[in-house]
Amino acid sequence: MSVQERKERERADRERLIVATARELAERQGWDAVTTRRLAERIEYSQPVLYSHFRGKREIVGAVALQGAAELAAELRTAAGGADGPRARAAALARAYLDFAERNPAVYDALFRLDGGLAFAEEETPQPLKDAFAALLESLGEVAGDGVHPGLFTEVFWAALHGLATLTRAGRLPPGDVGRRVDLLVDRLAVP
Amino acid sequence: MSVQERKERERADRERLIVATARELAERQGWDAVTTRRLAERIEYSQPVLYSHFRGKREIVGAVALQGAAELAAELRTAAGGADGPRARAAALARAYLDFAERNPAVYDALFRLDGGLAFAEEETPQPLKDAFAALLESLGEVAGDGVHPGLFTEVFWAALHGLATLTRAGRLPPGDVGRRVDLLVDRLAVP
DNA sequence: CCCCGATCCTAGCACCGCTAGACATTCGAG
DNA sequence: CTCGAATGTCTAGCGGTGCTAGGATCGGGG
Structure with a gap:
């Protein structure tokens, strides 16, 4: 059954290509630019192929979100691990979080602003999401x-x-001063 | 020039009707349901009429946002005015804010989530927005x-x-516990 | 080798925001 | 009162969206 295995492998590859392409396009030009037509063209397949992998555009957003959640969790743990003491860990965590959001705006949107059809704060919540929250909890619980x-x-x-x-x-807060805001936040919220 | 005055009045009325209809539709069925076609049908005019009042859909969102900002500012001041002491004022303010967001989700989205083409945190920021922030500042500065x-x-x-x-x-936090969260927030952030 | 099923694409649906140009209505000058 | 101009509104249409039905094509199993 090697033929079938090869087909499945190619199918999985193509699915990864779709997600990666969607993510890159969103990161470069915003999620509005991620249309099924453009996405199909980039992966060099026709539109209907997308629908053989995902129910629709929202599921593609969800796939990018899951990928991002895993990365976010890893970065949070790395940042927390490099700090000494509970308060320093919380501060490092906060900075890493905001840094991730700034460096990956499209992924952050997929996670927390757009509707990727994912369940949050429920039993059926996908593992990567639970894990990202767990990464926060590990350091902040202290x-x-x-x-x-x-x-x-x-x-x-x-x-x-x-x-x-x-x-x-979104331009609702003046840029700059990010450092001072997060300092204030950690200083007040975290118990000494 | 009474004729011209009447026309201007009717025009202003129609503009208010557009904004009110957009707001109601968004509040009932979400902003996705607010299309120029549907909106035009509801106000019993054709689509191009909308464009004689607003540059496009984003400006209509902006108009709803400005209306909402004025209401939000008023509600915040009312809530703060009914509380004794700086901390109680801050707590009342926080509750009023979250209450507004919950009771007017579409307006809240127009204000802070969608792009209504409004300038924030700048010189040209419309007065209602500045005033809403001022309402926060009055109580929180204490x-x-x-x-x-x-x-x-x-x-x-x-x-x-x-x-x-x-x-x-967005379902990212479990519902309920809103009271306990805001208690914690005020308790930690506000200086005694 | 040939058939049949899986795979993929073309073409199209209904809808979107937005606009050009035709049409009607009203106004003001003569 | 008449008639041209200006104003106001509508019909129709453009290029785009997410999504899908149905036909063509290709390759593996009998």
């Missing part, structure tokens, strides 16, 4: 403070980071 | 703490509220 539920604290801290990331990039 | 720039503090606090509002509504 600075939640006594009597404060670590999960709740992480949610609030995360929301603050998300707000900073989105408002800054 | 709890910024010594040596902390009130504007910077307000930006961070606002970002946290925005994060909570958007992540909750």
Whole structure:
């Protein structure tokens, strides 16, 4: 059954190509530029091929989001691992998070702004998403403070980071001063 | 010149009708359902009439956003005015903000998630937007703490509220617990 | 070797934001 | 009162979107 295996392998390759192409196009020109026609042209197949891999455009967004979640989790853990002490870890985590959002705006949008058809904060939430949240929780739980539920604290801290990331990039907050904002945030939210 | 006055009045009325209809439609069925065709049909005019009032759809979103900004500012001031003490004011403000976002999701999106073609955090920022931020600043400046720039503090606090509002509504945070999250946020961020 | 099923593409649907140009209506000058 | 101009509105259409039905083509198994 080597023939069938080869076909499956080629199919998997093509699926990866679709996701990578969508991601690159989104990162270069924004998600609005990611149309099924353009995407099909880039991978050198016709449109219907996309629909043999994904139900529709939203699922492609979701695939990019999952890929991004894994990377985000890894970067967060790396940043946290290189810092000494709970507060320093929280600060490093915050900076790494905002850095990721700035360097990968399209992936960040796929994760947290667009609808990729993924379940969040539920039983069926895909593993990479759970893991990214877990990466936050690992470091932030240490600075939640006594009597404060670590999960709740992480949610609030995360929301603050998300707000900073989105408002800054949407031009709602003046650029610059990012460092001072995150310093203030960590200084106040994290328990000494 | 009474005739001309009447025409101008009717024109202004129609413009208000467009904005109100767009807002209602967006609030009922989401901004995706607000198409120029549907909007034109609802106001019982043809599509090109919309373009004699607004440059395009984005400007209609912007008009809804400005309307919403004025309402948000008013609600924030009302909430803050009914609380005693700086911390209580900050807490009331936070609750009012999240309440507004929950009760007017489409307006909130027009303000802070969609592109309405409005300038933010700049010289040319429309007055209602500046005023809404000022309403935040009035109450939050009191709890910024010594040596902390009130504007910077307000930006961070606002970002946290925005994060909570958007992540909750997008299903990224489990519903419920909103009260506990905002309690934690105010408790930590606001200086005693 | 030939047939048949899997695979892929062409062509098209209904909808989108937006606009050119025809049409009607109203206004103001003579 | 008449008639041309200006104003206002609509019909029709352009190029784009996500998505899909149905026919052509290709390659492996009998």
